[in-house]
Amino acid sequence: MTETATAPAGTDTGPVLAADGLPLKRSLRRALRAQKLRALMLIAPLLIFILVTFIAPIADMLFRSVENQIVAETLPRTARAIQDYDPDSGTMPSEAVLAAFTYDLTAASERKLHTRLGTRLNYEYTGVSSLFRKAGRRVDDFGETYRDQFAAVDPAWEEPATWIALMADPDWVAEYRAWTAAGEAAKAARREFTQAQPLFRLRDEVADVLPETASAYAEFARIAQVEDGDDPAAEDPWAPVYLALYRDLLHVGPGAIAQLGPEAEAMLDAAHDAVEGFETVNLADLYLEADKDWGDPGVWGTIKTFSSAYTPGYFLNAVDLQLTPDGVAAQPEDRQIYIMLFERTLFMSLMIMGSCVLLGYPIAYLLSNLPLRTSNLLMILVLLPFWTSLLVRTSAWKVLLQQQGVINDILVWLGIVSNSGRLILINNQTGTIIAMTHILLPFMILPLYSVMKTIPPSYVRAAKSLGATNWTAFWRVYFPQSVPGIGAGCILVFILAIGYYITPELVGGTSGTFISNRIAYHISSSLNWGLAAALGSILLAVVLILYWAYDKLVGIDNVSLG
Amino acid sequence: MSQMDLPPYATTGQRIWHYAFYVICGLIFFFLIAPILVIIPLSFNAENFFTFTPKMLALDPEGYSLKHYQEFFTSNAWQHALWNSVKIAPAATLLAVGLGTLAAVGLSQEHVPFRRAIMAIMISPMIVPLIISAAGMYFFYSRIGLQGTYLGVVLAHAALGIPFVIITVTATLVGFDKSLTRASASLGANPVTTFFKVQMPLILPGVVSGGLFAFITSFDEVVVVLFVGSANQQTLPWQMFTGLREQISPTILAVATILVVISIGLLTAVEILRRRSEKMRGMSPG
Incomplete structure (x- = not known):
């Protein structure tokens, strides 16, 4: 601040200088940069926190909706x-x-x-x-036939040691021996032994000469080491390894076999001559x-x-x-359910939104037109449900809507329904709509109220003085001015409704559940995470579009709480 | 004269409509509040029913009892859940308030690059439906070993509470008079002293009410904890959720009543803070 405030008036020529002799322009720019940096330093911890705890999970979900590495x-x-x-x-x-x-x-x-x-x-x-x-x-x-036939040519083919000599890198063999010895020594001395074992390596030429065998045997050896903790040199290879050897030997030329050294050459040559006559499967x-x-x-x-x-x-x-x-x-x-579920989610969210407008509008109107003292008192009736735990409100409805619950009791007592004809109000769409309308109503009333509060009463009075009836004054003058509030409340309620999980799960039964219930089902029961992620991504896209609309209509900074 | 008063020259039709409107509003208020109030007497039911027994309706003391409360305070499962909630919510709140206040102060500076984008990211946990946050966190936290740990649940709840802290604190800072910090600086205070001695006392009501929002978010939250937590991290809402889904017992109504009392307390606190903050802002010039 000081540099800018005390910049001396420019002398004869040259740029305006700050107190420290630097050009004012540069000095201002530096101050601005310092300010930006300070602001960013304050924001950075939270930004990083949100990125790690929240944005990364969302990105992970989006990634999982297309990821399919399991097959490959x-x-x-x-x-x-x-x-x-x-x-x-x-x-x-x-x-x-x-x-x-x-x-x-x-x-x-x-x-x-x-x-x-x-x-x-x-x-x-x-x-x-x-x-x-x-x-x-x-x-x-699979390949057992070939194992027997190779064994008939030379019984050594059934020896694990033969395979190690043919396949393994001699360096690996030495390393593995050293590792085993170190492990035994540690055991004898009762020390803890944590050194990682050296993973099986193929010798140089074998992958070129016997590609399928090398690849199958290497996999066998590593699995024996890692999964079972066994020494590959003491384990019989899988039968499919013999299948691989058979298939390789059918194609390999005698010249190639020579690359593997004299010992292997002798055995492989014998086998190579024999495979032509093998009984195949x-x-x-x-x-x-x-x-x-x-x-x-x-x-x-x-x-x-x-x-x-x-x-x-x-x-x-x-x-x-x-x-x-x-x-x-x-x-x-019989497997087409998702379009239906999306449609149902949209339809029920619209129903809930509609009921919230119908019930919220009169309340907001009343609150914004009563004297402040009274309206503040009545506001408590709106804010208390808003602050009450979602689970409390859902359990209240679960209790009230039961067939043996309070509402049905009252209806029977009033004689509106007979005792045998108690209404089914729960575990269906009715239950979800009633409970969610109650839960989301404050989210409609609050934005409506804040918009209606700003409508000057003089307009309606002016309309009436010009001869409008009460209805005309309301419909032509008051209502149009409250439309932004309806829009804001509707989008807010709709965004909240389409993502709801708890209430539909508890009072929706099978016909009143939403797409979110299906997402939860795929995560925790069917374990089809990819599908859950794809459904979630679609829902997220819908919500973001709606939110963008909300931002255009109301502005992101105007989200107010209570 | 208030808008709602009837003019003396109103016709009969207008009078009828006027009173009908009050009745309609009364019914809607009843719809809003009755479900919450009705569970309070039901929680004192001496029987294991979810409706008023004839004895209760006759106000017979024998129809009422505290046995569901006793069940809540003696059952291991409920007490475990209560303690988990009491542990997790304050930790998440502290984290959210600490980081959130700092960032809100940063965001209220004059020159913040990418302010809108940063704001959008910070508000996003409030916008994204909980089931999607829960799914994403479940996937990601399993990858990094946080799934099924207290730390994972606390981090997740803190993330959900941060938008509320940001919104309330930013709202308080809008009315903050910048010349106060300049005055403090000119009197020789360093930025840290200025923040704690000048700025903090003035924005404290906003910070506390943001904290209350963050607390209630974590305390009431069930979807995310269902996925990010494991049986060990079972919180009060989770226990209620399983109770409601599987075998509904009247103990839930006792718990619900206790929670309603807590919400009334929190609501009162927030209202008092809001008024205080408005008063304070009214006091500072500019």
């Missing part, structure tokens, strides 16, 4: 191999794809991930879940044996369609469509 993560080889598959051919995918799927599924079922994946794909194609469960139990036997048949529905191209088409990392599938589901291998199609009739 659980079935990485299949996701690559299946891209050339054409579901319209009406057949199962090629043996190569099925082999890739076999390795993936074996690994997934060892990690117990296949049921999760099955559940995920079941959202898209009914029945996939049980297919995955059944095949997951059997898949580690069709993978397709093995899957069909596990469940004949594996023959359904729709299953494979679904895996292909959802093998990408991001999908519009959840959003399509959220509006009763589905992504099929042939493009976007409507959901089967």
Whole structure:
């Protein structure tokens, strides 16, 4: 401040200088920058807090509504191999794809991930879940024929040590030995041992010579280490590893085998000569044996369609469509519920908004036209419900609206309904509308009141003095001036209503629930988080649009509380 | 003469309409307040019914009892829930008030870049429907290990309470006379002293009422805690929610009555603060 205030009047030439000799312009700019910085420093802690605790979760939800990494993560080889598959051919995918799927599924079922994946794909194609469960139990036997035949060529193929010698990086073997020894020593000395174990590494050339075998064996070894805490050098490889070896040996040339060193060469050469004569088994048949529905191209088409990392599938589901291998199609009739739920949410929110206007308008009118002392007193009747816990008001309505509740008792006592004909006021749309109108009414009255308070009474008086009847004066003069209040109250009530969860859940039964109840159901019961996130994103978009309208109409800074 | 008074020359029709309007308003006020008041006598029901028993209607003392209150104060589940609420709400309030007041002071400065955008972000927890906040927080807090912890619930509730603090404190600061801080600075006070000795006492009513809003937000909140919390963090509203959903017991009415009494207390506090703040602002020139 001081620099600017005491800037000397410019001498003969040159720019105006501040007290410290700097040009005034620069000095002012610096002061402004310091001010901005100070303001930002004060705001920063909260801004960071909100970004982490609130904005990041919302962003996470938006991300989850399109995220679909589970298929590509659980079935990485299949996701690559299946891209050339054409579901319209009406057949199962090629043996190569099925082999890739076999390795993936074996690994997934060892990690117990296949049921999760099955559940995920079941959202898209009914029945996939049980297919995955059944095949997951059997898949580690696929390739058993080949194991027996390799063992017949050379019994050493059944020895874990043979595999380690063929596959593992010698450095890894040494590291692993050292780690095991260190662990034993620590155990003997009763020390805690926390050093991480070295993860299995393949030796250099093997991935080029025997690609499928190397990849399947590496996965086996890591799972044995990490999931089961076993030494891969002491474990029999999965049967599908032999399937991989069989498939690799069919394609590999003798020159390539030589790269793996003399010992391996001898064994592999013998096996290579023998595989031509092996009794083969069709993978397709093995899957069909596990469940004949594996023959359904729709299953494979679904895996292909959802093998990408991001999908519009959840959003399509959220509006009763589905992504099929042939493009976007409507959901089967019995699964079309979301459009209906969105419509119901909108319809009931409009009903609640309408009842709030009908009940709120007279109250706001009365409050703004009574003398201040009286209206302040009556205002308490509006503010008390506003301040009372939502759960209290909901439980009150739950108690009042029951068939044996107070309202029905009074109606029977008055003789309006017979004892046997008690009204069903709860667990349906009526219950939700009554309870939510009561809960949201203060949000209508308060904005209406603040607008009506500003309408000068002289206009109505002027209208009347010019000969207008009471009704004309109200309708042509007063009402138009209160419209902004109605607009503000309506948007506020509507925004609050469409996102309501607690009250519809407690008094709505099945016919009075909102889209938010479905979101909660998908989060906590069906565990279809992606769909919950997509439904939430749509709801959020609607609310933000409405809020934008509210901002245009009332202004973001004019949100007042009580 | 008030707008609502009848002029002496009013016709019969106007008179009828005038009184009918009062009756209508009376009924609406009844609709607003009766459900809250009716649970108070029902909570003293000696039977496990949710309606007035003949004995209660005859004002027979035997029809009334405190047994539902006794149940509330002796049941482990309810007491656990009460303590959780009493622990979580003040922590969330302190966090919201501390950060919120600081930011509101920052926002009230003359030159704040991106003021509208910052304001929009800070108000957003109030705009976004609770179920969406709850879903997002559930997803995100599970990722970072905060789901099912007290800290997670406190952070979530603080975020929900912050918009109220920002709004009330900013509203108080609008009427704040900037020359007071300048006067304080010219008398040699540093910014921190100025804030605590000059600015804070004047905006205190706004801060406290913002704090009360934040407190009631956390104390009443159920959707977010349902998702972000686990059984350990069960709060009073959560316990009421499960009670209402599964097996409704009259203890809920006793709890509801206690909460109504608390809300009346809070409402009174906020009203007193609002008047005080208006008075103080009226006192300061400009």
